[in-house]
Amino acid sequence: MRTILVANAKGGSGKTTLATHITGWLAGKRQRVGLHDADPQRSATQWLQRRPALFPSIAGFPADASRKEMKEIGLDWVVVDSAAGLRGDALRDALRRADALVVPVAPSIFDMTATADFLGAVADAKPVREGGVAVALVAMRVDARTRAAAELDRFLEAFSFPLVTHLRDTQVYVYCARDGLSVFDLPRSRGEQDWEQWRPLTRWLAQRNPR
Numbered sequence: 001m002r003t004i005l006v007a008n009a010k011g012g013s014g015k016t017t018l019a020t021h022i023t024g025w026l027a028g029k030r031q032r033v034g035l036h037d038a039d040p041q042r043s044a045t046q047w048l049q050r051r052p053a054l055f056p057s058i059a060g061f062p063a064d065a066s067r068k069e070m071k072e073i074g075l076d077w078v079v080v081d082s083a084a085g086l087r088g089d090a091l092r093d094a095l096r097r098a099d100a101l102v103v104p105v106a107p108s109i110f111d112m113t114a115t116a117d118f119l120g121a122v123a124d125a126k127p128v129r130e131g132g133v134a135v136a137l138v139a140m141r142v143d144a145r146t147r148a149a150a151e152l153d154r155f156l157e158a159f160s161f162p163l164v165t166h167l168r169d170t171q172v173y174v175y176c177a178r179d180g181l182s183v184f185d186l187p188r189s190r191g192e193q194d195w196e197q198w199r200p201l202t203r204w205l206a207q208r209n210p211r
């Protein structure tokens with residue numbers, strides 16, 4: 001079972017959007033996938049409740065679910081949607097259980113400042129230092145050709161983690177959140193542009209092997 005942790009200390013950076021989309025992509029690839037909602041706000045759980053039954057299925061787990069129970073079901077992947085403010089021992093524990101960490105970063109000065117502290121703590125954590133957890137940064141709500149993107153890129157260059165892709169600012173993500181869907185559930189005519197932007201990240205995720 002491979003575990004992908006989606007985290008950033010900042011609320012509203014795009015954690016739930018990334019976590020739900022990663023599960024949507026994996027489910028579409030006929031993988032057995034669980035969505036572990038570690039956020040007491042339960043946004044990921046509510047998204048899953050809105051998901052139409054006809055779409056590829058994703059198993060939901062509440063914050064207090066055990067890893068043993070997930071393993072027993074025979075999941076191929078677990079994606080953890082974490083709460084804002086993850087730090088200290090809770091961050092280290094979450095990293096110890098993860099094979100990969102995906103960090104969404106939005107192009108606002110508040111997001112960048114909070115992210116700098118968070119990435120510092122991530123870089124210091126033993127599972128990351130020892131190479132057990134691969135870390136990817138994702139620029140959220142940003143068009144790669146804009147000045148905001150360039151500023152965000154410059155800021156993220158200071159860290160040793162790769163900036164894997166940019167996801168544009170589009171209502172498509174807002175509609176997907178409302179409807180329990182991911183862009184991977186949409187017909188080609190509506191999803192193609194976003195599939196393209198996701199490809200570097202899905203490729204990066206596909207290379208993550210379980211520890």
Ligand SMILES: Nc1ncnc2c1ncn2[C@@H]1O[C@H](COP(=O)(O)OP(=O)(O)O)[C@@H](O)[C@H]1O
Pocket residue numbers: 010011012013014015016017018043140141142167168169170171173174177
């Ligand atoms: N690329 C995007 N384009 C437009 N809206 C987005 C995008 N990513 C996220 N959002 C919206 O931004 C809000 C915050 O994102 P969310 O994933 O809930 O953040 P977090 O889980 O980190 O608090 C949500 O309403 C979500 O639909």
Ligand SMILES: [Mg+2]
Pocket residue numbers: 015016017039043082
């Ligand atoms: Mg969230």
